[in-house]
Amino acid sequence: MDARRTSLSANETRTRILDVAQALFAAHGFDATSMRMITGDAGVNLAAVNYHFGSKDALVQEVLKRHLRPLNGSRIQALDAAEAAAGGAPVKPSVIVESFFSSPLELAAGSDAGREFMRLLGRTFTEPSPMIRDFLVTEYEEVIGRYREAFCRALPAVPVEEILWRLHFMLGAMSHAVAGVDSLQVLTGVKVDEPDAMQRMAPRLMSFLLGGLRAPLPGPDGRIE
Amino acid sequence: MDARRTSLSANETRTRILDVAQALFAAHGFDATSMRMITGDAGVNLAAVNYHFGSKDALVQEVLKRHLRPLNGSRIQALDAAEAAAGGAPVKPSVIVESFFSSPLELAAGSDAGREFMRLLGRTFTEPSPMIRDFLVTEYEEVIGRYREAFCRALPAVPVEEILWRLHFMLGAMSHAVAGVDSLQVLTGVKVDEPDAMQRMAPRLMSFLLGGLRAPLPGPDGRIE
DNA sequence: GTCTATAGGGGGATAGAC
């Protein structure tokens, strides 16, 4: 850091704000992170966030978009590739699951910033703020639609409601696992903050998800076995 | 509500604050819920929270404790009963899972307030606040220890780390399913807010969890099959 | 373009009247 520096390029300032904001949002949550904390840590002026992004809400959306857009894009590419390889036949459920969950797990395993982002994203699903909810609905609309359709084609005998429930459970297990909830970490002793924790987790999670997806459906009386 | 009423008994005020706070925390989150919102909705004075609970943080803990203590108590009772029925032999994994997850699912299915509390609790796991994290660690210490031990006895061939990961995944799937994350609800069309949604979900979730628990372990190369 | 200074609106907590 050059102490004689008096200004940054517009792009440098933007990126620096996004990086710092992501770290602080991940560590403290959206509400508990103030613009003063962000601009202070980033070494930029308090007014810079409003100048570059318009508002704190817009900054939140920009932080999420930056990695979520490419993430959901590669999910769709993976499904495209799997469907092309299947040549018109339905794609196997295990391949669909792998296509959906590989990208986020690779992102989380690839770098500190990637892991940080996935922790943030996992927590974002449980934010009650309408602004966040609307944002996620828009961002996930296409990818969820594509995968729902793929599952329905792969499992024509299973009612669509059952498929949606299982997709919901799988998303929950992944979100929580990646968010690496500190409480559970302390309780169970599973270290989710070590650099290679995600590499060790990914195959275990994938196995768990497939096991859940393949579990026998409960009978009409709610009994499982 | 009697408009002529000028005061409430201390106990009535306390309970009313707890009920209203739980509803607002569930709807808006802890940070976004102000003491003014709570005391306003409860029809009590602004100073009442500090008088009865000491601080907003203490109120948060009290709201959580009120139902979490009985919840974890009945989890331990269920495990005690299962171990007594097994007469010294290890309890079957499916019975352990059922013992752990029946109580929260029944609470969520039993009443509007129970569902509201479980939604709140599900979100609480992802709160980054140290105060919340410390609170949860303390409250879950005993019950997690008991269940970890039971799983280890039931599955002596499985490394303890694998068991802890699966427990972590199961807790995540349940938390998210019960929190009924609005975003996922909108995306998947699964209605989690209908009165009987929890009754319909419970057997499906239990089946999913057992399927995940029983999934084959990934090999040393990370391959599943 | 960048930053300083400040407006304007909550927030949690509490002293002191009743």
Add this chain to the structure above:
DNA sequence: GTCTATCCCCCTATAGAC
């Protein structure tokens, strides 16, 4: 015991100087 009035803090956003 209960409530009113208020303290003092920090927040976001912006007008206007540089």
